[in-house]
Amino acid sequence: MGRKLLLEHVGKPGIQGLEGYRANGGYRSVEKALRTLTPEAVLEEVKKSGLRGRGGAGFPTGMKWSFMAKPPGVPRYLVVNADESEPGTFKDRYLMERIPHLLVEGMITASFALGANVSYIYIRGEYFYIHRILERAIGEARAAGWLGKNILGSGFDHEIHVQIGAGAYICGEETALLESLEGKRGNPRIKPPFPAVKGLYDCPTVVNNVETIAAVVPIINDGGEEYAKIGVGKSTGTKLISAGGNIKRPGVYEIELGLPCEEFLNSDEWCGGVEGRALKAVVPGGSSVPIVPAELFFKTAKFEPRLMTYESLADGGFQTGTMLGSGGFYAYNDAQCIVRSTWNHTRFYHHESCGQCSPCREGTGWMEKVLHRLEHGHGRMDDIDLLWDIQKRIEGNTICPLGDAAAWPVASAIRHFRDEFEFHATHPTKVKDPKHFEKEPFVRKPKPVEA
Amino acid sequence: MGATIKAITRTEGTAPFAFSESALAECRTIIARYPEGRGKSALLPILHIAQAENDGWLSVDAMDAVAQLLGLRHIEVYEVASFYSMFNLHPVGRHVLEVCQTTPCMLRGSDDIVAHVEKRLGIHAGETTKDGLFTLKTVECLGSCGTAPMLQCGAKYHEDLTPAKVDALIETLRNEPTRNNYTDR
Numbered sequence: 171m172g173r174k175l176l177l178e179h180v181g182k183p184g185i186q187g188l189e190g191y192r193a194n195g196g197y198r199s200v201e202k203a204l205r206t207l208t209p210e211a212v213l214e215e216v217k218k219s220g221l222r223g224r225g226g227a228g229f230p231t232g233m234k235w236s237f238m239a240k241p242p243g244v245p246r247y248l249v250v251n252a253d254e255s256e257p258g259t260f261k262d263r264y265l266m267e268r269i270p271h272l273l274v275e276g277m278i279t280a281s282f283a284l285g286a287n288v289s290y291i292y293i294r295g296e297y298f299y300i301h302r303i304l305e306r307a308i309g310e311a312r313a314a315g316w317l318g319k320n321i322l323g324s325g326f327d328h329e330i331h332v333q334i335g336a337g338a339y340i341c342g343e344e345t346a347l348l349e350s351l352e353g354k355r356g357n358p359r360i361k362p363p364f365p366a367v368k369g370l371y372d373c374p375t376v377v378n379n380v381e382t383i384a385a386v387v388p389i390i391n392d393g394g395e396e397y398a399k400i401g402v403g404k405s406t407g408t409k410l411i412s413a414g415g416n417i418k419r420p421g422v423y424e425i426e427l428g429l430p431c432e433e434f435l436n437s438d439e440w441c442g443g444v445e446g447r448a449l450k451a452v453v454p455g456g457s458s459v460p461i462v463p464a465e466l467f468f469k470t471a472k473f474e475p476r477l478m479t480y481e482s483l484a485d486g487g488f489q490t491g492t493m494l495g496s497g498g499f500y501a502y503n504d505a506q507c508i509v510r511s512t513w514n515h516t517r518f519y520h521h522e523s524c525g526q527c528s529p530c531r532e533g534t535g536w537m538e539k540v541l542h543r544l545e546h547g548h549g550r551m552d553d554i555d556l557l558w559d560i561q562k563r564i565e566g567n568t569i570c571p572l573g574d575a576a577a578w579p580v581a582s583a584i585r586h587f588r589d590e591f592e593f594h595a596t597h598p599t600k601v602k603d604p605k606h607f608e609k610e611p612f613v614r615k616p617k618p619v620e621a
Numbered sequence: 622m623g624a625t626i627k628a629i630t631r632t633e634g635t636a637p638f639a640f641s642e643s644a645l646a647e648c649r650t651i652i653a654r655y656p657e658g659r660g661k662s663a664l665l666p667i668l669h670i671a672q673a674e675n676d677g678w679l680s681v682d683a684m685d686a687v688a689q690l691l692g693l694r695h696i697e698v699y700e701v702a703s704f705y706s707m708f709n710l711h712p713v714g715r716h717v718l719e720v721c722q723t724t725p726c727m728l729r730g731s732d733d734i735v736a737h738v739e740k741r742l743g744i745h746a747g748e749t750t751k752d753g754l755f756t757l758k759t760v761e762c763l764g765s766c767g768t769a770p771m772l773q774c775g776a777k778y779h780e781d782l783t784p785a786k787v788d789a790l791i792e793t794l795r796n797e798p799t800r801n802n803y804t805d806r
């Protein structure tokens with residue numbers, strides 16, 4: 171059993187309410203921070219913990235906080251990113267639904283460190299029922315004096331508001347989120363300036379993922395050094411992984427970073443193995459990260475066991491590696507078609523492109539069209555090079571990383587599964603049946619890996 | 622979405638729109654959450670309320686009422702309403718079934734669920750049944766991939782779907798006289 175820092179108390183009676191949460195040690199981090207620590211000392215603990223942003227990019231949280239500009243007389247904001255729209259990711263929903271006070275507590279402690287008197291949770295509109303759970307938790311916290319003026323007599327004031335989105339993946343990108351929170355279309359801003367200097371209402375702002383802010387609670391309770399003892403190298407602490415796809419035990423799991431990938435997939439404590447058939451491929455960190463074939467998920471190109479850490483999953487770069495991303499994990503069995511799934515991924519990015527940059531707006535649409543025709547038996551051999559060319563022209567040429575996120579799934583699918591794309595061009599009648607690999611899986615010749 | 626153009630057009634025979642008293646009170650509470658002069662921040666939550674009060678969609682009248690309430694130009698409301706996929710700019714059925722079709726759901730059989738609903742209701746995704754009871758929408762990942770396939774109807778998630786479960790849900794909804802909205806109204 172791994173250690174659990176966030177989900178330890180989930181499922182205990184009354185844990186969703188303030189009383190039950192308090193009975194299990196809730197709000198200790200607020201007491202400790204406001205009574206015994208300075209904001210600088212809280213920041214120091216977060217730095218020591220090595221915590222990295224859990225929203226996808228893995229940027230060190232302590233460093234992000236230390237960039238917060240502090241011009242006198244200007245308000246500062248903490249904005250929690252609860253947009254959670256990265257396909258495959260459902261961990262924040264789980265956390266907010268099962269233990270909402272953990273997020274509220276983390277926000278108060280983090281805001282104390284940041285000097286923010288108002289913070290917002292931006293939650294995707296579809297999570298409407300969770301919005302209500304959060305409002306209830308915030309109401310309880312306010313009534314008990316954990317929010318409001320002069321909390322615990324410390325002189326620190328804090329208010330939390332929940333803002334609801336309305337269906338747009340791009341609003342998970344931090345600057346699009348801020349635009350949306352200001353009541354506008356979710357068009358990402360050009361950076362710099364970064365939100366830490368000019369964020370919400372042009373004021374210094376930190377945007378953090380739900381899980382990142384929740385992790386501040388155990389970090390302050392036990393100290394940053396204790397937290398940093400868990401994990402491997404620069405991947406410290408625990409991570410929530412939402413596991414889905416063709417596995418026996420889908421769900422949200424809290425793992426200690428450093429767990430071997432093979433154990434995570436096959437152990438009955440976690441995914442419980444692949445459902446029914448053989449494992450074909452894995453997307454370990456949400457749809458934006460490269461897809462990897464089974465053998466490269468278990469072992470790196472150097473034949474070392476792959477671990478669930480930021481570094482190990484990325485080992486080998488995009489040639490043989492992938493990314494931990496948001497922890498939105500899904501596995502493919504051998505009945506699945508990579509061309510079909512790549513078409514589906516690309517359709518998603520085309521739909522979700524905000525439309526500001528031509529390479530992203532047009533390129534995602536072109537890729538969708540080409541993939542559609544390949545998957546439906548109207549493709550040509552040239553289409554594979556065409557797709558490669560389009561994705562390359564999107565990557566790195568856009569305002570925000572959605573362009574890259576649309577390019578990577580296509581590039582990695584072609585890189586590792588090119589023969590399957592060729593099969594589609596050469597077997598049009600066969601692939602017209604949408605379940606073409608169900609009876610007769612496609613047998614791939616694994617490419618020899620250059621060490 | 623941004624890249625997909627949604628046209629703003631007046632729908633013939635649309636009822637005029639006015640916020641109810643309780644909705645106005647809720648709108649005022651929402652506006653108070655933001656700093657002085659930042660009332661525009663309330664636009665998304667208030668559009669949700671307007672949609673709930675207008676049979677599940679935003680008519681031009683409803684959007685204009687929102688613009689007036691927040692002191693915005695009409696275009697500021699239209700450009701936002703047309704950007705976000707949860708805002709319907711045309712009338713919808715009483716029950717809107719939103720089936721997730723994104724990859725993790727596809728791996729667990731969402732294509733079959735979409736096909737089943739289409740056959741069962743005799744409509745394609747994006748259409749409304751003639752009796753006005755059901756609209757079928759395909760949507761992107763709803764953060765429920767571990768319990769896929771799934772659909773959302775109003776605020777409620779229906780997970781681990783099978784064709785039989787879908788049939789039972791449709792039968793239940795058929796007898797439900799009121800719309801399931803995202804908001805509490």
Ligand SMILES: Cc1cc2nc3c(=O)[nH]c(=O)nc-3n(C[C@H](O)[C@H](O)[C@H](O)COP(=O)(O)O)c2cc1C
Pocket residue numbers: 222223224225226227228229231234251252253254255256339340341342343344345377378379380382383570571572575
């Ligand atoms: C297209 C796109 C979508 C994103 N969606 C999310 C999201 O849903 N939730 C999230 O926390 N971060 C998301 N991010 C990352 C955010 O921009 C930002 O890096 C993150 O919220 C920072 O928090 P962290 O440092 O705690 O990870 C997204 C980024 C991009 C480019």
Ligand code: SF4
Pocket residue numbers: 340357358522523524525526527528530531568569570571572573
């Ligand atoms: S990359 Fe795509 S989503 Fe990002 S700003 Fe450009 S068009 Fe919009």
Ligand code: FES
Pocket residue numbers: 257258259721722723724725726727761762763764765766769771
């Ligand atoms: S892919 Fe359907 S809920 Fe995530």
